Amino acid sequence: MYNFTFHQPTTLRQAVNLLAKNEDAKLLAGGHSLLPVMKQRLASPAAIIDISRIPELSGVELKGRSVVVGAGTTHSEVANSQVLKDSIPGLAEVPASIGDPHVRHRGTIGGSIANNDPNADYPAAALGLGATIITNKRRIAADDFFQGMFTTALEPNEIITKMQFPIAKKCAYQKFKHPASGFALVGVFVSKRGSDVRVAVTGAGANGVFRVPEFEAALKKRFNAKSLDGLSVSADGMNNDIHAGPEYRAHLVGVLARRAVADANARKD
Amino acid sequence: MPTVSLTVNGKAVTADVDPRTLLVQFLREHLRLTGTHVGCDTSQCGACVVHLDGKAVKSCTTLVLSINGSSVTTIEGLADANGPLHPMQEAFRQNHGLQCGYCTPGMIMAAVDMVNRKGNDLDDHTIRKELDGNLCRCTGYHNIVKSIAAGARAMAGGAGQQAAE
Structure with a gap:
């Protein structure tokens, strides 16, 4: 790891000021993505701004027809949140497949969304539920937020404070785990909220998380796995690496979407 | 160098540290509590697991400065020094x-x-x-x-x- 100066603000305002003052600064939440890349010297920020002690970034709260989740909420807090288990069970189930119990005690939902790793789970959940990403400056729809591998709409001096998830009781996430890393080789999040049906895919796309409009149109007519009969996604634009080829990933998108729809329908309201 | 204060196995400790110091390095090299191991150093193997404020974490992927003021329990702190094993x-x-x-x-x-x-x-x-x-x-x-x-x-x-x- 290259050296850096360390800052641990206790208010959002302090954090924003530190971010403005320190060129080449990185925000640190749980550190489970950032510290490994710093150890590998793939990242060498001059300043670390640790935002894990900022009360404004914590908490899970029911707000009308949505649940607002603080960016600093850890994976284990999301998994154990009674509010989320009751209102968006499909979202509460997502972190169970992230890392391991120790990692889930430190890693945060805001960190995962800000990092936008192409194989991460939460980007699929945020896009698949039509979440709103709330920052110190503005509100950004998930559809506009994720802009390709490790790329988001966040500006240099912007900090995610909360995520607002609309309540979609019919929703589920299905993931084909890479057996060693646990990351999503492919993960599909589906949701149905009134006439709004979403299918979001992580892990598969060469350019990060994406939606599948053909699947969504078919599921809008009838939200049933059978509606996807005969439909498939093209291997064009799928990720190709040592773990899986594009055709295999494209096939998994169809398989996991069907399983996710079946899961969402099997849930008791 | 910045200062960190922790409670480790019930004892208060304070030290000046390089900002890069990982919790596992602090435990092993500053406090000489070598029961906590480094296996992979990439947060996969779990040889470095300790309890941070009562929860298991991987101490190879935690900056010690991040947890200033917290309480840490290592394998050395699980049982009393001369008593029976946990x-x-x-x-x-x-x-x-x-x-x-x-x-x-x-x-x-x-x-x-x-x-x-x-x-x-x-x-x-x-x-x-x-x-x-x-x-x-x-x-x-x-x-x-x-x-x-x-x-x-x-x-x-x-x-x-x-x-x-």
Whole structure:
């Protein structure tokens, strides 16, 4: 790891000021993505701004027809949140497949969304539920937020404070785990909220998380796995690496979407 | 250099540290608590698991400055210095839950955390699933799973009790 100066603000305002003052600064939440890349010297920020002690970034709260989740909420807090288990069970189930119990005690939902790793789970959940990403400056729809591998709409001096998830009781996430890393080789999040049906895919796309409009149109007519009969996604634009080829990933998108729809329908309201 | 203050195994410690210092380095190199191991240094193997404010974490992926003011328990702090072993340690001993022993401190800290979260009656499936973040290259896990089930039961009977087999 290259050296850096360390800052641990206790208010959002302090954090924003530190971010403005320190060129080449990185925000640190749980550190489970950032510290490994710093150890590998793939990242060498001059300043670390640790935002894990900022009360404004914590908490899970029911707000009308949505649940607002603080960016600093850890994976284990999301998994154990009674509010989320009751209102968006499909979202509460997502972190169970992230890392391991120790990692889930430190890693945060805001960190995962800000990092936008192409194989991460939460980007699929945020896009698949039509979440709103709330920052110190503005509100950004998930559809506009994720802009390709490790790329988001966040500006240099912007900090995610909360995520607002609309309540979609019919929703589920299905993931084909890479057996060693646990990351999503492919993960599909589906949701149905009134006439709004979403299918979001992580892990598969060469350019990060994406939606599948053909699947969504078919599921809008009838939200049933059978509606996807005969439909498939093209291997064009799928990720190709040592773990899986594009055709295999494209096939998994169809398989996991069907399983996710079946899961969402099997849930008791 | 910035200063960090922690409570480690019940004792208050304060030290000046390089900002890059990881919790595991602080424990091993500053405090000479070498029971916590570094296996992979990439947050996969779990040899470095300690309890941070009562929750199991990977100390190789935590900056010590990040947790200023927190309380840390390592394998050295699980049982009293000259008293009997903690029931989970005793269960690993009774059930031969180790071979080379390198992963054992992390296994035991993870196992105690597992009991804290999941209770004293743990089936094999739960234990194997919850051991996702702890690798052992010797045992094939069989006796580790047995040890944890026995240790979990013994913890219900209070500290210091012999592991039920």
